[in-house]
Amino acid sequence: MKRGMARWGTWLLGVIVCAIVVYRATIVTDITAFLPGPAAPEQALLAEQLRDGVAARVILIGIEAPSAEQAAQAAQSSLKVAATLRADARFAFVANGESDSFVAERDRLFDARYLLSPEISAQRFSVEGLRAAADELEALLRSSAAPLIKPIAARDPTGEFLSIATSLKPAASPVTAHDVWFDPAGRIALLLATTRAPGFDVDSQAQAVAAIRAAFAAAGTTDALQLHLTGPGVFAVESRRAIQQDAQRLTLIATVSVSLLLLLVLRSPRFLLWAALPTATGALAGLAAVAIAFGSIHGITLGFGLTLIGEAVDYALYVQVQRQQANNTYLWRGLLLAVLTSSAGFIAMMLSGFAGLMQLGLMSVIGIAVAALVARFCLPDVLQPLAASRLARFAPLSRLSSYAPRLRPAIMLIGAASVGLLAITGDRLWNDQLAAISPLARGSGELDARLRSSTGLGDLRYVLAAEGATQDEAIGRAEALHDRLNKLKLRGAIGGFDSPALMVPSAAVQQARRQALPDAGTLRQRLTQALAQGALRAEAFEPFIADVQRAREMAIGADYYSGTALGQRLSAQLVARTGNAGSSAIALITLSAVNDAAAVAELKNSEGVSLIDLTDVQILVADYRKRATWAAVGGGLLIVLILAVQLRNRSATARIAGAVAVSMAITAALVVLIEGGLTLFHLVALLLAAGVGTNYALFIGMPREEMAPRTSADALPVTLSVTLAAGTTLIAFATLAASTTPVLHMIGITVAIGASISLIVSMALAAEPARASAAA
Amino acid sequence: MTRLHHVSRRRALAYLVLIGVARPVRVFAADDDLQRLFAELGASRERHARFTERKFSALLKAPAESSGTLVFQSPDILEKRTVEPQRESVRIEGSNVTYEGAPRGGSVQKRTFSLADAPLLAALIESLRATLAGDLVTLRRHYDVAWSALQAPKSWQLMLTPRARALRDSVSKVELRGVAGEVSAIEIVEANGDLTLMQITPMPALARPAKK
Numbered sequence: 006m007k008r009g010m011a012r013w014g015t016w017l018l019g020v021i022v023c024a025i026v027v028y029r030a031t032i033v034t035d036i037t038a039f040l041p042g043p044a045a046p047e048q049a050l051l052a053e054q055l056r057d058g059v060a061a062r063v064i065l066i067g068i069e070a071p072s073a074e075q076a077a078q079a080a081q082s083s084l085k086v087a088a089t090l091r092a093d094a095r096f097a098f099v100a101n102g103e104s105d106s107f108v109a110e111r112d113r114l115f116d117a118r119y120l121l122s123p124e125i126s127a128q129r130f131s132v133e134g135l136r137a138a139a140d141e142l143e144a145l146l147r148s149s150a151a152p153l154i155k156p157i158a159a160r161d162p163t164g165e166f167l168s169i170a171t172s173l174k175p176a177a178s179p180v181t182a183h184d185v186w187f188d189p190a191g192r193i194a195l196l197l198a199t200t201r202a203p204g205f206d207v208d209s210q211a212q213a214v215a216a217i218r219a220a221f222a223a224a225g226t227t228d229a230l231q232l233h234l235t236g237p238g239v240f241a242v243e244s245r246r247a248i249q250q251d252a253q254r255l256t257l258i259a260t261v262s263v264s265l266l267l268l269l270v271l272r273s274p275r276f277l278l279w280a281a282l283p284t285a286t287g288a289l290a291g292l293a294a295v296a297i298a299f300g301s302i303h304g305i306t307l308g309f310g311l312t313l314i315g316e317a318v319d320y321a322l323y324v325q326v327q328r329q330q331a332n333n334t335y336l337w338r339g340l341l342l343a344v345l346t347s348s349a350g351f352i353a354m355m356l357s358g359f360a361g362l363m364q365l366g367l368m369s370v371i372g373i374a375v376a377a378l379v380a381r382f383c384l385p386d387v388l389q390p391l392a393a394s395r396l397a398r399f400a401p402l403s404r405l406s407s408y409a410p411r412l413r414p415a416i417m418l419i420g421a422a423s424v425g426l427l428a429i430t431g432d433r434l435w436n437d438q439l440a441a442i443s444p445l446a447r448g449s450g451e452l453d454a455r456l457r458s459s460t461g462l463g464d465l466r467y468v469l470a471a472e473g474a475t476q477d478e479a480i481g482r483a484e485a486l487h488d489r490l491n492k493l494k495l496r497g498a499i500g501g502f503d504s505p506a507l508m509v510p511s512a513a514v515q516q517a518r519r520q521a522l523p524d525a526g527t528l529r530q531r532l533t534q535a536l537a538q539g540a541l542r543a544e545a546f547e548p549f550i551a552d553v554q555r556a557r558e559m560a561i562g563a564d565y566y567s568g569t570a571l572g573q574r575l576s577a578q579l580v581a582r583t584g585n586a587g588s589s590a591i592a593l594i595t596l597s598a599v600n601d602a603a604a605v606a607e608l609k610n611s612e613g614v615s616l617i618d619l620t621d622v623q624i625l626v627a628d629y630r631k632r633a634t635w636a637a638v639g640g641g642l643l644i645v646l647i648l649a650v651q652l653r654n655r656s657a658t659a660r661i662a663g664a665v666a667v668s669m670a671i672t673a674a675l676v677v678l679i680e681g682g683l684t685l686f687h688l689v690a691l692l693l694a695a696g697v698g699t700n701y702a703l704f705i706g707m708p709r710e711e712m713a714p715r716t717s718a719d720a721l722p723v724t725l726s727v728t729l730a731a732g733t734t735l736i737a738f739a740t741l742a743a744s745t746t747p748v749l750h751m752i753g754i755t756v757a758i759g760a761s762i763s764l765i766v767s768m769a770l771a772a773e774p775a776r777a778s779a780a781a
Numbered sequence: 782m783t784r785l786h787h788v789s790r791r792r793a794l795a796y797l798v799l800i801g802v803a804r805p806v807r808v809f810a811a812d813d814d815l816q817r818l819f820a821e822l823g824a825s826r827e828r829h830a831r832f833t834e835r836k837f838s839a840l841l842k843a844p845a846e847s848s849g850t851l852v853f854q855s856p857d858i859l860e861k862r863t864v865e866p867q868r869e870s871v872r873i874e875g876s877n878v879t880y881e882g883a884p885r886g887g888s889v890q891k892r893t894f895s896l897a898d899a900p901l902l903a904a905l906i907e908s909l910r911a912t913l914a915g916d917l918v919t920l921r922r923h924y925d926v927a928w929s930a931l932q933a934p935k936s937w938q939l940m941l942t943p944r945a946r947a948l949r950d951s952v953s954k955v956e957l958r959g960v961a962g963e964v965s966a967i968e969i970v971e972a973n974g975d976l977t978l979m980q981i982t983p984m985p986a987l988a989r990p991a992k993k
Binding site: 143144146147148149150151152153155156158159180181182183540541542545546 | 836838839840841842843845847861863866867869870871875876880882895899901902905951971975
């Protein structure tokens with residue numbers, strides 16, 4: 006009893022410490038932790054853009070009126086929603102086309118026009134240049150366009166502001182009606198909201214989505230209006246909600262079914278209550294370990310980690326069914342081996358180098374180890390071994406299992422065929438659906454496409470990244486691309502481009518433009534000369550002379566635009582990085598309406614320039630595949646090594662390892678046949694299947710030296726516990742497989758198949774030949 | 782004291798000029814009369830007219846003159862086709878503006894933009910378009926409207942003062958004059974003193990270009 010006190014005291018203390026650690030840990034939901042670690046610069050940039058890029062942070066809002074006649078109400082709502090969101094600190098930038106909202110931006114661009122305009126040259130400020138500009142201005146002032154030109158004509162007679170506006174104007178912009186953006190049909194008022202939080206911070210995105218819905222409800226113009234939301238963050242929020250709902254419902258169904266099965270077989274409600282103890286304690290310890298090692302727990306670790314240590318549920322079963330009153334060496338040895346072999350797989354996962362998988366691996370290793378300890382040292386105190394009478398009722402089962410070895414030739418054949426199938430499938434084994442982990446790459450429905458094309462965000466897909474040691478060097482490299490980009494634009498290869506260098510030219514370019522500006526006296530004299538013949542009065546252009554003088558003293562950086570929407574745009578386009586090669590700066594140029602991807606791809610030949618295709622998760626997939634294969638091979642070898650060292654029995658090691666290998670080959674082949682390929686989620690699920698499968702093979706195949714000769718009846722507790730374990734796993738994961746949520750379905754189907762196949766294969770291949778011949 | 786004296790003297794002078802030029806019968810007409818005038822204005826669904834325009838600007842040594850035709854279709858289509866000195870056209874439908882012409886002497890360019898992008902132009906267009914449409918509500922959204930009847934039979938004058946401060950910074954006032962249901966002149970006075978004067982002569986139906 007004293008030892009019992011010590012055990013339970015240790016357990017309680019451990020649970021309290023772990024609970025405190027987990028309670029204080031922060032849960033992060035940034036899915037990119039599960040993307041591969043950066044190997045190539047393009048991959049790092051892609052991962053960064055997927056996580057932090059503007060594209061991932063934009064929420065598109067559509068407010069739809071039932072008819073074009075009621076569009077004014079949608080516009081009203083748009084104005085109110087925009088005003089509410091602009092006051093909300095969670096949004097960095099809200100645009101709805103309102104004319105008032107661009108005043109600050111326009112003023113700053115206008116004031117810096119002599120540094121920004123690509124037309125600035127010494128020639129432009131010569132007498133001839135000024136005369137040409139004056140002729141154009143005169144014609145404009147006489148035309149019907151005069152009201153557009155007049156307000157700024159005296160300050161900007163050379164029309165620099167117009168050329169800046171032209172170069173900064175997006176390739177496509179929404180239609181304006183009732184002072185706000187609308188879709189071409191004039192029924193849906195359009196807004197763009199950029200969140201401060203990254204697109205994959207699902208919690209923050211959920212808050213942002215809720216804030217938008219609340220703002221729309223508060224605007225409450227009329228019930229007839231409908232709110233549409235779309236964007237990567239919105240998808241992330243919605244898919245998480247769908248997964249949670251599905252998971253809750255299915256978990257309930259699975260729990261009830263598994264409990265019923267166990268109650269029916271073991272007739273022990275007490276067992277049901279205590280069976281959860283090892284797994285629950287293990288999960289808590291695993292999470293605490295992750296929190297301590299990584300500083301935070303990832304949402305996915307939480308979800309998948311619990312799935313992965315699902316094999317710990319079986320430990321309670323093994324302990325309950327196989328335990329005898331006296332000698333339990335065999336059981337404890339089997340349990341130890343089960344933990345060691347499963348850990349080998351998870352350690353391989355930790356070595357894969359993906360932050361997300363490292364967390365999962367750590368959580369699983371600690372989780373199953375602790376679960377095994379609790380099952381070993383605590384459960385026997387509260388559970389009586391299964392009565393022999395009850396066990397005897399399952400005698401037919403052992404007869405059934407004794408027929409299994411006859412299946413050997415058939416299983417070997419199927420196993421060989423499976424390996425053949427996997428080998429033939431080769432690289433196609435890996436489903437491109439791995440792209441499903443990037444909401445940006447997801448086909449996002451008709452509404453999304455419609456809103457995107459209406460806002461001119463249509464195909465935010467290609468980004469050119471110009472990297473330099475300093476921000477100025479990066480900007481300079483981006484600037485060097487402008488000529489070629491303009492040519493592509495003229496040719497129609499791209500619809501347009503948005504470069505930070507258009508708003509903040511490099512220091513060298515700013516210097517050159519400043520030097521092209523004459524001093525006040527010279528400019529006044531040239532202007533008088535240029536205007537002598539024409540219809541314009543030279544005296545009216547003193548504001549122009551004053552502005553040129555001011556520009557001669559001016560220099561602008563990215564901070565020039567702070568506090569405006571342009572500043573927000575720039576901060577997303579000028580990125581500072583700290584890599585292993587020291588710090589650097591990147592200028593990102595977004596390309597819109599790319600029609601000729603090959604022509605665009607040629608741009609990356611320039612120094613320091615790379616092209617990122619935001620939908621191309623292929624390069625991530627390739628890297629993933631290599632590491633996953635390596636991890637699987639490493640894990641497999643480690644498992645064989647552990648078996649060999651622990652069992653010191655070559656034939657048993659071969660039987661057990663062989664059974665697991667054949668099971669996994671068949672399972673993988675079946676999953677590929679049914680699902681059309683393997684994704685990240687199938688892979689994680691296969692690891693779990695391998696874990697439980699190894700346990701089945703272990704208990705069935707582990708030699709027991711002290712008990713010879715063996716009969717199939719001796720093995721009954723083992724057979725029963727393994728069959729029960731496989732049965733409960735099958736029920737639980739087949740329920741998950743019925744889910745319409747892809748992630749849950751993938752995990753469910755893989756583990757359900759894996760557990761069933763492992764049971765049959767283990768009985769056929771792993772069982773000791775002596776036992777098999779005794780039964781025959 | 783002298784300053785106040787000075788101001789009131791200038792205002793008195795302005796009244797004198799007003800009386801001298803426009804000779805209003807009643808300076809402040811009842812709102813009913815204004816409503817009646819707008820009902821009359823709104824009666825024609827389609828109008829064609831010739832215009833001559835003179836722009837006085839501090840930027841120009843001499844006034845710029847132009848002429849052409851105006852077409853209005855109720856409720857919101859207004860088209861200004863300039864023939865002299867250079868061919869160009871501005872068509873406004875709803876809040877969309879289509880400009881076609883070659884002000885820079887090069888090839889003809891067609892440009893479409895929203896009135897929202899050009900608030901000054903939007904207000905100026907609305908002063909004429911809403912008046913032609915007989916739409917007092919829209920007109921009052923942009924301007925304070927003062928009305929006076931002139932001495933000649935059925936002739937009238939509208940004085941529009943921009944309501945938005947931003948607009949008042951560039952346009953001081955717009956004056957429209959007309960007889961019965963026709964507008965005959967529009968005068969735009971900008972804050973910087975620039976002035977645009979447009980004379981409008983309705984075209985009889987026979988003189989109009991064939992429709993479509």
